[in-house]
Amino acid sequence: MADEHDLIILGSGSTAFAAALRAQSRGARVLMIEKSMLGGTCVNWGCIPSKTLIHAAQLYQDARFGARVGLGLHEEGVDFARLTDHKERVVGHLRQTRYLDILKNVPGLTLLRGTGRFLDPQTVEVEGQRIRGEKFLVATGGYPRIPPIPGLTEGDFLTSRSALLLKELPGSLVIIGGGVIALEMGQMYRRLGTSVTVLEHGPRVLPAVDGDVALAVQEALCGEGMEIVLDVTVCGVTHRNGATLVQCERGGAPVEFSAERLLVAVGTAPATAGIGLEEAGVELDPKGYVRVDERLRTSAPGIWAAGDVTGGMMIATAGAREGVVAVDDMLDPGCGCTMDHLSTPMAIFTDPEVGLVGHTEASAREAGYEVVSNTLPVFAIPKAHVTGQTAGIIKLVADSATGRILGAHLACHRGADIINEAALAVRFRLTVTDLANSLHVYPSMGEGLRLCAQGFDRDVNLLSCCAE
Numbered sequence: 001m002a003d004e005h006d007l008i009i010l011g012s013g014s015t016a017f018a019a020a021l022r023a024q025s026r027g028a029r030v031l032m033i034e035k036s037m038l039g040g041t042c043v044n045w046g047c048i049p050s051k052t053l054i055h056a057a058q059l060y061q062d063a064r065f066g067a068r069v070g071l072g073l074h075e076e077g078v079d080f081a082r083l084t085d086h087k088e089r090v091v092g093h094l095r096q097t098r099y100l101d102i103l104k105n106v107p108g109l110t111l112l113r114g115t116g117r118f119l120d121p122q123t124v125e126v127e128g129q130r131i132r133g134e135k136f137l138v139a140t141g142g143y144p145r146i147p148p149i150p151g152l153t154e155g156d157f158l159t160s161r162s163a164l165l166l167k168e169l170p171g172s173l174v175i176i177g178g179g180v181i182a183l184e185m186g187q188m189y190r191r192l193g194t195s196v197t198v199l200e201h202g203p204r205v206l207p208a209v210d211g212d213v214a215l216a217v218q219e220a221l222c223g224e225g226m227e228i229v230l231d232v233t234v235c236g237v238t239h240r241n242g243a244t245l246v247q248c249e250r251g252g253a254p255v256e257f258s259a260e261r262l263l264v265a266v267g268t269a270p271a272t273a274g275i276g277l278e279e280a281g282v283e284l285d286p287k288g289y290v291r292v293d294e295r296l297r298t299s300a301p302g303i304w305a306a307g308d309v310t311g312g313m314m315i316a317t318a319g320a321r322e323g324v325v326a327v328d329d330m331l332d333p334g335c336g337c338t339m340d341h342l343s344t345p346m347a348i349f350t351d352p353e354v355g356l357v358g359h360t361e362a363s364a365r366e367a368g369y370e371v372v373s374n375t376l377p378v379f380a381i382p383k384a385h386v387t388g389q390t391a392g393i394i395k396l397v398a399d400s401a402t403g404r405i406l407g408a409h410l411a412c413h414r415g416a417d418i419i420n421e422a423a424l425a426v427r428f429r430l431t432v433t434d435l436a437n438s439l440h441v442y443p444s445m446g447e448g449l450r451l452c453a454q455g456f457d458r459d460v461n462l463l464s465c466c467a468e
């Protein structure tokens, strides 16, 4: 297979596909190597199945609100088997149309099934077949991290993957971890009727998120009956008679939690082991992720890496753009293309939804800015009262010298949509005044961004209802 392909990609996830399509559009012949399901995490066991179930749980919650305000709807219970069938259909449709059909219909893309492993910087081996090339992209992603907790692997437990494949709704669920996946899945299962306990080692949930935003989410989840236990260290796990017991230490005292099922959600480990990266001269960082520069170049000439395997933002959109930047750099080294993580928005699909973009107050200060910020309670947004979704906050971070918006951090109904506008503001260097002077639809949750901008120098409680 020497010289048949201009680019060889390890993986076929969202990062690999974005890179492959970019390369193909520039006339390159691309080989993707995949050892498991075509499409990788996002479509098979990440974004799509989780958001389909989360949306269904949101509908159920909305129906309860409807019943409270006189719509006469009654809870008919959850037919979890039908719900999982629906989820499988959504996943199957998107895998077919976004991955399989593309492979079939776009010329110049080839898929090889098997595990790829570098033998040297210019050769990979797949199931005994040696393939030589000059340009490679490592897009092997990651998998759920399993911490070394005594007793854990001696019985059954769930990860983010298997928790999306359950056929029966668990009566109770203990979750180890208080990060994104723990809270998204915990709230989803809670809303469908499972009793949920979250065990978080640190003093608050969502450790990587602005503290005020994390607190707003934590309060909302507790308000829905989720038990969130903070400052707790898991010491061991025992599996007994179909139940799981989790032994912990909290405040110097032993404490035990039990549930029908256990979900371990303590982050993602990089898929870098056993794929010959050492033989290829690709350096890893201390956590095992592939070390890359802002052009996604690794330490080995001719080898780029992108997506979850580099341990960056670990979201599908960022990985896909990284794949594109890597391809632009390898096919046109003079382009000066770099990845802009700072204006890349991300969301956490709890309710309220978390939206994040740009600097936090702390990172802005570290970057040398004099920082000014304003926080708006979602309660101040008229639309929040229309929908009954009054929980959360919106925070804008700005440069006090120029008023330039440096970041937005929010927990808010429809936060995953609203943050896109904030990302434009960060990317195109808009100021707080620009945002405050831009009319927004009334009533809409998006108006919250404008109200927050107005709040830098006005008391928004004294504005008329159309915020003038």
Ligand SMILES: Cc1cc2nc3c(=O)[nH]c(=O)nc-3n(C[C@H](O)[C@H](O)[C@H](O)COP(=O)(O)OP(=O)(O)OC[C@H]3O[C@@H](n4cnc5c(N)ncnc54)[C@H](O)[C@@H]3O)c2cc1C
Residues within 6 Å of the ligand: 010, 011, 012, 013, 014, 015, 016, 033, 034, 035, 036, 037, 038, 039, 040, 041, 042, 043, 045, 046, 047, 048, 050, 051, 114, 115, 116, 117, 139, 140, 141, 142, 160, 161, 181, 271, 275, 306, 307, 308, 309, 314, 315, 316, 317, 319, 349
């Ligand atoms: C539960 C969950 C929910 C998520 N929700 C969202 C969301 O709502 N929005 C969002 O933006 N992101 C979300 N993410 C994150 C997102 O799914 C990932 O960031 C993204 O899928 C990573 O894409 P990737 O292509 O880098 O890696 P992957 O999609 O993991 O692809 C890597 C591929 O490489 C293959 N592979 C690995 N090693 C080899 C080898 N040696 N040879 C051949 N093939 C190999 C793997 O089988 C896999 O198919 C979620 C993740 C999870 C787990």
